[in-house]
Amino acid sequence: MxxxxxxxxxxxxxxxxxxxxxxxxxxxxxxxxxxxxxxxxxxxxxxxxxxxxxxxxxxxxxxxxxxxxxxxxxxxxxxxxxxxxxxxxxxxxxxxxxxxxxxxxxxxxxxxxxxxxxxxxxxxxxxxTGRGGMLAVAATAEELSAELRTGAVVAADNGPRQTVLAGSDSVLAAVRGQLERRDITLRTLGSGHAFHSxxxxxxxxxxxxxxxxxxxxxxxxxxxxxxxxxxxxxxxxxxxxxxxxxxxxxxxxxxxxxxxxxxxxxxxxxxxxxxxxxxxxxxxxxxxxxxxxxxxxxxxxxxxxxxxxxxxxxxxxxxxxxxxxxxx
Structure with a gap:
């Protein structure tokens, strides 16, 4: 074996x-x-x-x-x-x-x-350098096309419907609002920077x-x-x-x-x-x-x-x- x-x-x-x-x-x-x-x-x-x-x-x-x-x-x-x-x-x-x-x-x-x-x-x-943040989102990158048009980028593909977005604080604030209106689960990751962007x-x-x-x-x-x-x-x-x-x-x-x-x-x-x-x-x-x-x-x-x-x-x-x- x-x-x-x-x-x-x-x-x-x-x-x-x-x-x-x-x-x-x-x-x-x-x-x-x-x-x-x-x-x-x-x-x-x-x-x-x-x-x-x-x-x-x-x-x-x-x-x-x-x-x-x-x-x-x-x-x-x-x-x-x-x-x-x-x-x-x-x-x-x-x-x-x-x-x-x-x-x-x-x-x-x-x-x-x-x-x-x-x-x-x-x-x-x-x-x-790269000041901003990261959001873990329960969605695929394809489902986040609207959010990605705001200036946020995909920072990580962690699994099925496990996507991390990165961007400036202002961009992520707008993204958070959009996701909350769509009732999509999200979590802010402790970083202080837009890593992997x-x-x-x-x-x-x-x-x-x-x-x-x-x-x-x-x-x-x-x-x-x-x-x-x-x-x-x-x-x-x-x-x-x-x-x-x-x-x-x-x-x-x-x-x-x-x-x-x-x-x-x-x-x-x-x-x-x-x-x-x-x-x-x-x-x-x-x-x-x-x-x-x-x-x-x-x-x-x-x-x-x-x-x-x-x-x-x-x-x-x-x-x-x-x-x-x-x-x-």
Missing amino acids: TRRRVVLLLPGQGAQRVRMAAGLHGVQPEFTRWMDEMFTVFGADGDRLRDVWLDPGSAGAVDEAVVAQPLLFAVGHALGRAVRSAAGAPDVLLGHSVGELVAACLADVFAPAELATAMAGHVRRLDD PAMVPAARRFGQDLGRLRPGPPRATIMSTRTARPVSAEEAVDPAFWADQISLPVRYWPALRSLLDSEGLDPGLVLLDASADRSLAVAARGHRAVLRGPSSVHPLLARSDRAGTAADAEAFAAAVAVLHSGT
């Missing part, structure tokens, strides 16, 4: 939560080691990031890009290392937004400390210059790109612009995940590990026939949002690792 491949799903901006994965700190050795190392790498910002991460009252601060992105990077990377230490390296890495940078580190394209430093410097320099092109260029000073190498694991919805090639991996430009381009998360589920989900099946603190990365997969009626399965690595940062994090992680050891 062919073994099911393990896919690690890594979150990006919008999935950050207060005390996300903090229940593993001081409990899971590999997770703790890498989180502490990242806080050191972040230098003068490390202490503040640690304080915000551990503070149960940090709801406002954790949504700031200068906080959310380094923390999402650090937590995602530490979780990936913890999974590798506890049950072996995942076969496929699939990251959403900043999660794709985490995947690049876990696949040894970049040295973790070097990329973390470049990424943290990049978000500090965002300032007013043309407004971020100047920031992408600066980030590309930063990454050009690093030494990327070919991936040592399969990275399913949410920029192209296919595996990252060796040529793409060593191109700094490939990684930098994704912040100004739409995230094709669902096309990438659906491609895996369509090709391997029914035979032999996939084990999907959801590293998001809100368990959002596997929502679309749960409705796919490979999970509904096939041999594929979904396993959260962290507790539900309402129990984030508690002992429930360690319980969820242990349960997922047990599945990997059992092979079921």
Whole structure:
């Protein structure tokens, strides 16, 4: 019987939560080691990031890009290392937004400390570049044609009827009004910037210059790109612009995940590990026939949002690792 491949799903901006994965700190050795190392790498910002991460009252601060992105990077990377230490390296890495940078580190394209430093410097320099916001909308892009004519753009395709729009604050205010009149469910994502839109092109260029000073190498694991919805090639991996430009381009998360589920989900099946603190990365997969009626399965690595940062994090992680050891 062919073994099911393990896919690690890594979150990006919008999935950050207060005390996300903090229940593993001081409990899971590999997770703790890498989180502490990242806080050191972040230098003068490390202490503040640690304080915000551990503070149960940090709801406002954790949504700031200068906080959310380094923390999402650090937590995602530490979780990936913890999974590798506890049950072996995942076969496929699939990251959403900043999660794709985490995947690049876990696949040894970049040295973790070097990329973390470049990424943290990049978000500090965002300032007013691409100021705006993002809306998660329960509709397809085709159903949002009127809203897209206002200047909003599709920032992410997260699943069937799971579309994220990005734009300036004024544009999104108009879009919100239109959607509410149409009785379409929506949710504001904590971002402060119109990520994955043309407004971020100047920031992408600066980030590309930063990454050009690093030494990327070919991936040592399969990275399913949410920029192209296919595996990252060796040529793409060593191109700094490939990684930098994704912040100004739409995230094709669902096309990438659906491609895996369509090709391997029914035979032999996939084990999907959801590293998001809100368990959002596997929502679309749960409705796919490979999970509904096939041999594929979904396993959260962290507790539900309402129990984030508690002992429930360690319980969820242990349960997922047990599945990997059992092979079921």
